[in-house]
Amino acid sequence: MLRNLIILGMLAVASASFPILYQSNPQMLDGLLKSAVGTRPAVETQTDLNLATVPDRPATPRPLGRKVVVAADVRGHFTSAFRLNGRTVDGMIDTGATLVAINSSTARRIGISLNVSDFKHEVNTANGAIRAALVTIDRLQIGKITVDGVQAVVLDDKALRTNLIGLSFLQRLEKYQVENGALLLVQ
Known part of the structure; x- marks a missing residue:
């Protein structure tokens, strides 16, 4: 086993x-x-070519954009390393979270300083209502995907052990979808 x-x-x-x-x-x-x-050994094939249909120059390839694939872990969660304001932070992509949610320790590490009075918003979590501070993360990156000015909430470390990457980031992408047991992010 x-x-x-x-x-x-x-x-x-x-x-x-x-x-x-x-x-x-x-x-x-x-x-x-x-x-x-x-x-591989070459295989001879006979092909009828109509030279009139061959274009003078090849078509310009369309740029594919920026893509990141995040494989699901053994629990089926999509966890990865992200860069928040230039600092590497582990997090879990949560399509059920409205905003990016980080804990107080992470906020301090990425340069966001908060006072007790900043925790004036109440947010509903799976564990009930809790006080939170609303912040803006200057830059959130995963792989080659970068989004600037991402809204987030900061929760107490006891209330949030894992940083969550929610819809305030995901909705700014061209698309995100689960396929073949992995989460595809496209910017």
Whole structure:
């Protein structure tokens, strides 16, 4: 059982790393694919070509935009490292959260200083109503996706152990969707 969990964990890490590696160096993967295809024996095929239909120059490729794929962990949650105001922070993407929610410790780490009087808003959580401070995160990044000026709430550390990346970030993307056990984010 433990061996199966370790193997499953290694597969999850490998599948989560593949999109990140591709985003950081797509030419490397293209080169590997071309070399793998180039090593196959050539198969002769006869094709009728109508040269009148071949364009003078190839069509300009459409930019694909910025994409990030976040693999689900063993619990089915989409957790990842993010950069908030330039600082790396672990968080969980929560499509049920209206706003990005961070705890007080994270807020201090990313340069947001708060007073007790800033906690004047009441928010409803799964554990009931709690006091929160409304803030704006200057920059939220995951992979190559960057969104500036993201609204967030700050909760007490006891009320929020895991930082949540909610709809105030997700709705500013071109799309986000779950496919094949992973969350696709597109900017």
